[in-house]
Amino acid sequence: MTEAHEPLTPFSLADLLARISHEWESRHRIFDLPTARFFNVSKGPDISMDFLGRPAATPVGPAAGPHSQMAQNIVLSWLAGSRLIELKTVQIMDELEIGRPCIDMETIGYNIEWSQELKIPQSLEEYVKAWMIIEMMRRWDEVTPLIGTDTGPLVFDLSVGYDLAGISTDQVAWFIDSMMDAREEIERLRPQIGGEFARFRDMDFPARIADTVTLSTFHGCPPDEIESITKHLITRHGLDVIVKLNPTLLGFERVKEIVIETLGYDTTVLRKEDFDNDLQFPRGLELIGELNSFAADQGRRFGIKLTNTLVVENTKGFMPDDTMYLSGPPLHVVSTTLLGELHRALPGMLRVDGQDGPVQVSFSAGITKENLPAAAGLGLAPMTVCSDLLKPGGYGRLAPMLKALWKAMEGVGAGSLREWQAHRAEQSGEQGPVAAYIATLHNPTTNRRYTLAGNSKLPRSVDNELQMWGCVACNFCVTVCPNDAFFRIPTPDELDATGLQQYLVLTELCNECGNCMVFCPEIGDPAVVKPRLFIDPDRFEAVTDLAFLIHQDPDGYWVLPNAAAADHTG
Ligand code: SF4
Ligand code: SF4
The missing domain is CATH 3.20.20.70 (Aldolase class I)
Structure with missing residues (x-):
């Protein structure tokens, strides 16, 4: 299919x-x-x-x-x-x-x-x-x-x-x-x-x-x-x-x-x-x-x-x-x-x-x-x-x-x-x-x-359901992505989340190839589960499930959640 x-x-x-x-x-x-x-x-x-x-x-x-x-x-x-x-x-x-x-x-x-x-x-x-x-x-x-x-x-x-x-x-x-x-x-x-x-x-x-x-x-x-x-x-x-x-x-x-x-x-x-x-x-x-x-x-x-x-x-x-x-x-x-x-x-x-x-x-x-x-x-x-x-x-x-x-x-x-x-x-x-x-x-x-x-050795796995925030932070999703769609940031102080690092995906660069899912040790697809970021406001507006917009102004970069994501940001 x-x-x-x-x-x-x-x-x-x-x-x-x-x-x-x-x-x-x-x-x-x-x-x-x-x-x-x-x-x-x-x-x-x-x-x-x-x-x-x-x-x-x-x-x-x-x-x-x-x-x-x-x-x-x-x-x-x-x-x-x-x-x-x-x-x-x-x-x-x-x-x-x-x-x-x-x-x-x-x-x-x-x-x-x-x-x-x-x-x-x-x-x-x-x-x-x-x-x-x-x-x-x-x-x-x-x-x-x-x-x-x-x-x-x-x-x-x-x-x-x-x-x-x-x-x-x-x-x-x-x-x-x-x-x-x-x-x-x-x-x-x-x-x-x-x-x-x-x-x-x-x-x-x-x-x-x-x-x-x-x-x-x-x-x-x-x-x-x-x-x-x-x-x-x-x-x-x-x-x-x-x-x-x-x-x-x-x-x-x-x-x-x-x-x-x-x-x-x-x-x-x-x-x-x-x-x-x-x-x-x-x-x-x-x-x-x-x-x-x-x-x-x-x-x-x-x-x-x-x-x-x-x-x-x-x-x-x-x-x-x-x-x-x-x-x-x-x-x-x-x-x-x-x-x-x-x-x-x-x-x-x-x-x-x-x-x-x-x-x-x-x-x-x-x-x-x-x-x-x-x-x-x-x-x-x-x-x-x-x-x-x-x-x-x-x-x-x-x-x-x-x-x-x-x-x-x-x-x-x-x-x-x-x-x-x-x-x-x-x-x-x-x-x-x-x-x-x-x-x-x-x-x-x-x-x-x-x-x-x-x-024959399979990628390592842990028995844990992947969540939007927090994970074993192996960094594999960052390095195995051919498009460099994944990146990590230190966990912001204001975010109620476990772990020192958070992993996010630039959705416009992701072609759903599946490679991060193969290597992620947790259960789930990082490209779907992790916070999905957009830089194009039009594409961001068109999304109804969880999404964030990267907004740039003279003071720097800001990440804005849509309505669905607001509940998940603590
Ligand atoms: S599914 Fe998307 S984020 Fe994951 S490796 Fe492929 S392009 Fe990168
Ligand atoms: S591959 Fe999975 S466990 Fe490893 S950093 Fe990415 S999302 Fe977290």
Whole structure:
């Protein structure tokens, strides 16, 4: 069953800047990220990467998904160390009704997410706002002592879907053109820069925000369609293109063997027809060769992304829909095995194993702090993350991930990713780093982290009904929310409530994804039970159940209850 949900209502640039300024002054955080989780690229070895000919200061960033949808998500990713932002997929059908909840991170990670939940012009505005805020943060002397004065190059990578008809429409073409030359949007937003950031109002914001794209296609998209879309993006827009491939490319029997037999996820239901309808391995090889040649002939670059999530039957029932998409540890093994098969079948073609092949390999499948050093050692770039950032700690998990890479590199004296990859190649001997790494993922003595046995622990729970005020104050709802919709405040003296901290939700930023409900140890849905705050008076007026309005006047911020909430505020 698909339920209606409240649409996301992005904050204006002025409101986002006011929030940054207020939060910094009052709590020394930005969008709830503590300063200890800010990342400074200059404090360790050079981990910059080449992405389709463009430099990026780190090889990590959010995968197109819940962490790259709203402006504050993107800024959070960047502060925490991301330098390749794969923006959430934009497509012509921008009035989707997505089933809720849409994320299930109870164990390994499933979702029924899709593309941007905003209209195309709103998506453009979110991405441009994020770009402008990052440019201001780079120069804001409050944070430069923490992030460094040289934060290094950043790449915004577009993601578009899902078929040629949609991608060729005027609306999607306008979106792509506007990201490649954002002058008009920047000038439209510029007057909103004020307060603490007024000194940046006349800044020269770079207007070319993106000129690369990662293509997402539907399951079952015919190979000729993938080819036509890629050629269209190259010839009509002059973009360098990465094509995201599905894990089904590895074939039904092989994926089943890995997921069910090797890793032990014996309740996972794979449907053969999902594999039969998708791109097949031999045609996939042809396509990679053909599109790489086409791109080179046009003076453009081409790459592949491994992989999309794995389509499985929804047997859990936490989310609606018959189908759900598996991610996390088992997908890491499937996608890396697929990498090995492609690498073997296309000798010298892929840019992995220390080889300068023409086809870049972007990777997204269960990247964590534990496996990032090994994945970087294969030559994968970028490595994008989603499932791991949905766990407690959220965006704050990125900096420790990058520091784990630094530590591994420092341990062998590697001063760059090239040197790190050369070291791993030397260590792995004749078989090469890719084959050596895959062997560890299939070996029962070294792959526990990826197996059912290694991923059966459920989030902790306490036998207590969640209430509006007071709770065990674990802070999980704050960190697991991709939209940073939750925040906490010290319990006001005048409030008759237990606990030193209270947790509140900015309802306009909540898309009811369900992730805070999965991790909240108490019984109940924090996004529903905790005080729901609005900043838009019209939306606030329209709500009849408990709600609060954040009101700003020259004396500061005030929280006003509606009639239903007045009885609950003590
Ligand atoms: S508040 Fe909870 S349900 Fe809402 S977006 Fe955040 S994690 Fe998802
Ligand atoms: S609402 Fe739940 S998740 Fe949030 S702090 Fe309280 S107990 Fe933790």
